[in-house]
Amino acid sequence: GNSVTQMEGPVTLSEEAFLTINCTYTATGYPSLFWYVQYPGEGLQLLLKATKADDKGSNKGFEATYRKETTSFHLEKGSVQVSDSAVYFCALSTGTYKYIFGTGTRLKVLA
Amino acid sequence: DTEVTQTPKHLVMGMTNKKSLKCEQHMGHRAMYWYKQKAKKPPELMFVYSYEKLSINESVPSRFSPECPNSSLLNLHLHALQPEDSALYLCASSHPGLAAGPDRNEQFFGPGTRLTVL
Numbered sequence: 001g002n003s004v005t006q007m008e009g010p011v012t013l014s015e016e017a018f019l020t021i022n023c024t025y026t027a028t029g030y031p032s033l034f035w036y037v038q039y040p041g042e043g044l045q046l047l048l049k050a051t052k053a054d055d056k057g058s059n060k061g062f063e064a065t066y067r068k069e070t071t072s073f074h075l076e077k078g079s080v081q082v083s084d085s086a087v088y089f090c091a092l093s094t095g096t097y098k099y100i101f102g103t104g105t106r107l108k109v110l111a
Numbered sequence: 112d113t114e115v116t117q118t119p120k121h122l123v124m125g126m127t128n129k130k131s132l133k134c135e136q137h138m139g140h141r142a143m144y145w146y147k148q149k150a151k152k153p154p155e156l157m158f159v160y161s162y163e164k165l166s167i168n169e170s171v172p173s174r175f176s177p178e179c180p181n182s183s184l185l186n187l188h189l190h191a192l193q194p195e196d197s198a199l200y201l202c203a204s205s206h207p208g209l210a211a212g213p214d215r216n217e218q219f220f221g222p223g224t225r226l227t228v229l
Contacts, residue, residue, distance in 0.1 A: 032216045032217075034217070036220075041225075042222055042223070043115075043117075043199075043201050043220040043221050043222040043223045044154065044201065044203075044220040045220070046217065046218075046219070046220075049217060089153055093216035093218075095216060097142060097144070097156075097159045097161070097166065097167055097205075098156060098159075098167070099154075099156070099216075099218060101153035101154060102153065103152075103153060104151070104152070104153050106151075
């Protein structure tokens, strides 16, 4: 079946550090891949997406590349800020209504 | 307008109360979703409406009753809830499944309703 595996958190970084949050997936066909961010007390916001292999999604300094050969969609940011502290969810969709979410990774950035 | 709105933001109810959650979008999406999210967990799908018809019910207890009065509105009626139903309830919308184009499958989420059942 389809699944998403996300690295365990929490991840604690100092401001301006480099961020990587790993996400790998198992899916039949050609899924779309997403990263959502959830700030404390809020809903999910789409951070970036990729709909086919080798696509790179980017937004607000975050990037992720859809790697079919390694079935991965790792989230990266070159320099994190305190305001990036949130929970990050990797998700896939195979064209039906159901998203498959990863377990979420909590990021804490210290000033 | 790329926003999904939800009301109320917070709701406290007793186990014998009847209340409703409301969700609205004006993006022309014809699929709408209810999710339940417990603390430190990903959202769990509850219901999906497609073209105002219930398409998916993830074996949700009957004390939760969804309703889609039109293509922009989605309600969740609550009755005789249990304390373990306390959670963040999220609404989302998207183009219908298998839609083509770069927005394929992208779901837009509302801010959620924080429900507490006493």
